[in-house]
Amino acid sequence: MANQPGSFTSETLAKAMDTNPVVIRRIMAGLRDLGYVRSEKGHGGGWTLACDLSKVTLRDVYIALGRPTLLAMGNRTEAPGCLVEQAVNAALDQAFGDAEALLLARFGEVTLAMLGDDLRKRLGSRKLQGMSTHHA
Amino acid sequence: MANQPGSFTSETLAKAMDTNPVVIRRIMAGLRDLGYVRSEKGHGGGWTLACDLSKVTLRDVYIALGRPTLLAMGNRTEAPGCLVEQAVNAALDQAFGDAEALLLARFGEVTLAMLGDDLRKRLGSRKLQGMSTHHA
């Protein structure tokens, strides 16, 4: 979006990412609520960037998207009655917490501007090779 | 299992964990293949421990169980055509790798003997309170 002026409709974005407009709206809603993008209805409406890309990190995006689960395992239940589960939780809670904290810290080190710069480099070499323009 | 002598049938274990005997067999199969437990068919058969619990860590168990996914996110595709995805992967691959390594290292610090000791403590206080004996 930063590489092209103007606003983008959910439908345009959906086509670029090979998905559905409603899925785009669902995801963008979180970003809009935190002010990273703006949405306009009606003619000429759509989505526009509304933040300094060098100030917003992947951590901010992660939070805007509702802090989805980072770890595939971890406590199944907060206060398990099973004593074995309690013992395992006691032994690993710290580890899971540390792993999450590590990931969040790293997310915080990556700004959208950095991703944009890297993407532009990749776009440059793409033009020389004629690759697809689709996103995932 | 370490707290009680003899062998345990899949059915017994399944009842204790409120699941199905076949599920028990599926999980135990990985542990058996690495020699941590033994299985016997027929009369008086079932599962027995076959390892030094102070030598086997949760990391060993994790590997025996087929290294199931640890992180809920991460690269969806190894070599994505999407350049945005490529840029994000490049920025976060190291972070995901480090988080996994951290978890594995911590798993490696916890032996089954430690869990057993902790469990026995918990069982002790349980008897004073009359809690359930079920596992999860």
Place this chain on the structure above:
DNA sequence: CATCATGCAACATATAAAGTTACATGAAAC
């Protein structure tokens, strides 16, 4: 040889993520 237990393949169920449809709301063009 009857019984009991694991081994394993095939099928069924449950859950969550992603995708889809339908319609309401609001903004711009005519």
Place this chain on the structure above:
DNA sequence: GTTTCATGTAACTTTATATGTTGCATGATG
């Protein structure tokens, strides 16, 4: 004003995955 276009949102459907289940073969014991 009313037609068109775009988002907002709820409800539903599809898909993928993990878990649970059934059925039967294999082997060991009494």
